[in-house]
Amino acid sequence: MGRRVKMVAFGVGAIGSMVVRHALERSYWVELVGAVDSDPAKVGRDVGDVVGLRKEVGLTVSATLDEALEGREADLVVHTTSSFLEKVTPELERAAEHGLDVVSSCEQLSFPYYTNPTLAERLDLLAKREGVTILGTGINPGFAMDVLPAVLTAPCLNVRAINVTRKMDASNRRVPFRRKLGVGMNVEEFREAVRSGKITGHVGLGESISLLASALSWKLEEVRVGEAQPVISLGKARDLRTAVEAGRVAGVKQTAVGVVEGRQAISHTFLAYVGAREEYDLVEVDGLPKVISKISPCVHGDFGTVAMLLNMAPKVLASPPGLLTMKDMVLPSAFLPSL
Template sequence: MESPVRVVQYGLGPIGQATAGAVLDRAKTGQMELVGAVDVDPQMVGRDVATLLDDDRAETGVVVTDRPAAVLHEQRPDVVLHTTTSALPVVDEQLRTCVAAGAHVVSSTEELAYPYDRHPERAKALDRRARAAGVVVVGTGVNPGYAMDTLPLTATGVCTSIDAVRVARVVDAGERRGSLQTKIGVGCAPAEFEAKTKDDALGHVGLQESLRMVARGLGWTLADVRETIAPVRADRAVETPHCSVEEGGIAGLHQTAVGVVGGRERLSLDLQMYLGAEESYDAVQVEGTPPIDLRVDGGIFGDTATVGILVNTASLLDTVPSGLKTMLDLPVPRANL
């Protein structure tokens, strides 16, 4: 029996809480051990992490702290599961603290999933630090990290030639947590939707990261990347536990990213997240030899899937050379239970 992977959970929002729960579940089989929990929220600090989780968990003895460096220094975890926010510049210092403590980092920060284009200097610096510390830093999640990049790449794995790759993801946002509904503009007035889009206060972060990751994986040079974002109108009134929308109101968004390769749009990612979507699904079409027409009926449910891939990735870092990595550098993803 191998010794358990020692984990610090950094960030205790809804995803972080669920991730901590998944780590505690794996403690039962001796696979993982939760040795620390970090959040800046004063309402959380000092509480046993078990009291934050929905379910009836026994006290863990792990108390939330807002002093990450101290707990990392004291506990020397193998891995930090990091779930704070989307923007790399905001989390950069947090990641450095983890790396300095000699811990691998698996982060849900969307901009970290493929940071080389949007944040080349930060990526270089992080890579340098991670190598020096002998640890792996990787950004992943359901999207970016899986549904619109790793899964489509895997679909191409059997192709001898490819003309184009088309990826579509439709999410019925009514089934998802409330914070997603804010992120996709549910209930916004049109002007507000537009203004928030311009300010990056709204919209899915990571479509460009996925596009660039797929292109890199395929060895394709992107001559241009084109992105669009538009509201989706409700074709009927929709009510969910978190919010409601009138007929004709903004129910969510439709985002696309297209990659131009050799003068043609050979790569396209199409994401719709809105209340009342008839069906959620993920689809990958590889126009190639052989053609691949892959579909996940019902879609890949984001809230639990992100937790799954974070925890699963933490078990796959042993053979990965140190440095800043992406899903391209990691072994075939899989649950390890």
């Protein structure tokens, strides 16, 4: 890489702040030239202060991408504002109109043809017209439950079924993440939160199944994503900030399946709850030969997502224009040019 990549951080929430901090540590290849956030409490403040660096970096948070780019040049947007495609589409379109490539943590962007084919086609046409690349990725979707299983089928002569399980202990995860799981609620509160949409379950299971099937050239007849189910505490499962009494919700279990030729060809199970005794990412490929891979503990969600965003950025810059998915990219890997 001949020069440093000029990056704009679009979103400086929990994940966006981590992106900024780690990007600043990688100043040998990336230069932070702008930051955007819709939160009025962050706009106008120094980025270093907002992301918890306890020092100023001489760059303030802007309310819009237009403001962030005023008088500046950029190559790439690292986008971390929302999980939902319809909500982020205007932000992605504005980045494309500025001629900027985008790598985004939006879960529904990981395989948008499952979520909203119309929006996906619109983004693809715009990206090609503007000569930019748009990619959605992260740890999950983007790696653990789709890209990793796809790679593990490479030595197989045939594949009958793929089962993927991701299990994590929510005790050491961010407080907002535990809230999304309904930790501490009673069962009726949890079910009402699911009905109202306050608890959405894991966003991206359908996208992961669709991405995995597409990588294998399987034609999905149906994707069934189950409703988030409560995992009930059997005792006082404690962490540093919360205690889960027996009978209350400790977290979530959710499943999804992909049907190919009338059979359940792909099965995904997502478990995240306080007090889980073992964390792991398990992939079981029923093929010739069989392939079983277990990563224990599971890949950390926050660090993994930030790493995927930053590591894929140079590959996005080198990719052809359009709305791409991880199956369209060259082999994902860490990007460590300083070594």
